[in-house]
Amino acid sequence: MKRRGIVLLAFAIAGVNLVPLWLVVKQALTPERESFAWPPTWVPHELTLSNFSGAAEAVPLAQGLGLSVGVAVATVISTLALSLPAAWLAARREEVGSRLDGVVVAARLFPTIAIAVPLAVIFVGLGLYNDSSGAGLWLAHTLLGVPFAFLILRAAFRGVPAELEDAAQLDGASPWMTFVRVSLPLVRPSLGAAAMLVFLVSWDEFAYALLLQVTHRTLPPLLFYLSAFGYPGLSSAVAVLMLVPAVVILLLLEPALRSGVLAGSGR
Amino acid sequence: MRAWFLAVPLVVYLAVFLVFPVGEAVRLAFTDSVSGTFPSLESFRTIADDGLFWRALRVNLALPLLAVALELVAGLGLALLFAERLPARRLLRAAVLLPFALPEIVFLTILRSILTPRGYLSGALVGLGAQPVDLLAPGTFASFVSVALVDAWRTTPLVFLILLGALVAIPGEIGQAARVDGASAWRRFWHVTLPLLRPAIVAAVLLRGLDALRIFAAPLVLTGVEGMPVLSTYAFHQWSDYGDDGAAAAASVVLAVVCVLASVPLLRRRITA
Structure with missing residues (x-):
């Protein structure tokens, strides 16, 4: 009962x-x-299906979709390029790791608006404000991606035994070859998870997108303005477009999430 | 081995895009927007003379308290529920995580459609024979609670995951031992489960509390810049509606100071841990 x-x-x-x-x-x-x-x-x-064409007439939807995808993909690449070497180092050198930790956590917790406002002013001076290819937004989104990628990858590199890397080097592999041939393949699942998560962080991001772009907007601000100006159907059509990659990525990430939760419970 | 160079790109990037903008925010906040004099307190005077700023500050301090309290109760309840044997568990869990999985802006715009006076909630109430309600009326306590509830609904899954992880890590023998000793379900929860969950609860409160201080999209989408202002939306308002870089930066600096002060307990915990 x-x-x-x-x-x-x-x-x-x-x-x-x-x-x-x-x-x-x-x-x-x-x-x-x-x-x-x-x-x-x-x-x-x-x-x-008229809301989709209606939204495309009301706002530059195709341009927004292209910008959203472009900025997200560029953010994934830059975030991983910055985080991979630093995460490996942090996993191998505890004293470096704890220091990087503090900086990365600060990047994660600092209020977005206190970075977005000065960044907008700086970008106006540099000509990156409202950039038609979203370059300024890409540079800002990288800041949001780094904490996720760094923490996921550091945990993954910690799982790679240092002895394995030492053995490869004893066999004559250069440090670079050791990293590319031994360590990197072993963290590939985490690398994939980090890439997808960072893509979603950029894809969903609203505050920087609202402040750094005015006429070349990504999907979240377009959705916001359609909703604020009273077009529930049109804004929902944009929302559905935004949902597609979000749902696909989360379905792909679900196993990683589950094992992550289980890892947390095993302690 | 000189491996430290591996961290150089990341450190340089963070210096340029985190440290430099923060310094620039402070410089802008202390610069007179009109004459360009530095240092000047003119921007702080501008916001101090604005009633909206003081409302934003008050809401910004009160909102996280209510939101985090709601999340904690809901997240704990859900964690206890999912610690039971449930049919279709994975499906149920996916449904519970859904509000957080949806893009924030998607969740917020549809919640606005639900909560407006002619929205789905009012429609349901009228269908049940009650009066329609306006839960987003500017400046009302109802809209304050609405913003907190919506934010709590969206982020409860995070608290739920943290607490569920801690809950299933508690060895079953502890509960059984208490049961053998004749402890009631309520006493087992209060004296055994809750104390063991304490570290996870503290972690969830700190994480979510610091996040909630930066709240931006929920009040903006649900109530606009003046309905239920917070410091982030106030800074956005100064910047986008008045083009006042100085006032926007000043309000951001106030928020940053609040966040730094609030994160002191977190940092202290990291040092002692």
Whole structure:
């Protein structure tokens, strides 16, 4: 009897958590006037794809999509390039690791607005503000990606026995070859997880995107303005576009997340 | 081996894009936006004369308290629920993690559609024979609670994961021993489980508390810049609506000082740990 109540409660909570996703998809696929209906509809009365073309007419959607993808991919590359060597070093030298830790945690916890405002002013001077290829936004997003990539990769390199690297070097491999042929392949799963996570961080990012770009906007600010100006259907169509990579990446990451949680519980 | 050069790119990058902008923020905050004089307290005078700034400061201090309290209760409840045997466990867990998995801006814009006076919640209430509600009316206590609730809903999955990890790490024998000794379920939770969860709870509160101080998107999307202002949205407002770099930087510096002060307990814990 009590057990049935617990199961019922779990399903009820799960159901409530699905409501926002359901309503986004519903609004995206029903005509704009249905989104304004009173009382509001919970299931679509009329299905349409017109919101996607409508959103593309209202805002530079294709440009936004291209910018979002471009900035996210560039952010993944720069973040990994900066984090990989530093994470390896931090895993091998505890005294370096603890110092880098402090800096990286500071980057993670410092208020975005206190970096975004001066960065916007600096970028205006450098001509990177509202850059048509999103270069300024890319440089800012790298700052958000670094803490995630650094911490994931350092943990992964800690799992690679130093003896393995020493053995390769004794056999005559250069430090570079040892890293590329021995250490890097062993951390590939974590590298993949870090890359996907950093992609999502950039893809979802809103504050820097709002402050550093005005006419060349990525998807999150476009979605925000469509919603703020009262277009629930059009904004939901953009939201659905944003959801696709987010959901795909999270499904791919789910095993890593699960093993991560299990690793945390094993301690 | 001179391996330290491996950290140079990262350190240089952080110096240019973290340390330099922070220094620039301080310089801007102490520069007169009109005459360009430095040092000057003019920007701080500008924001101190603005009632919206003081509202933003008050909300910014109160909002994290409510949001983190809500997350902690919800996250703990969910962790206890998922520590039980459940059918379709993975599916249920995915549903519970969903609000955090959705892009923040997607979650917030749809929550706005739900909470507006003519939104889905009002519609449901009218369907049940009640009155429609306006939970986002500017400056009301209701909208304060709404912003806190929405932020808590979105970030509860994080607290849930931290606490669930700690909960399943507690050896089952401890609970059994207490049960053999005749402790009731409530006493077992209060005197056995909760003390063992303490480190995880403290970690979750610190992590989420520091995050909540920087809250930006939730109040902006749900209530606009003046409905339920916080320091981040206030700085954005000064910068984008008035073009006042100095006032925006001054408000950011106030927020940064609040964050640094709040992170002192966190750093102290890291040193003693």
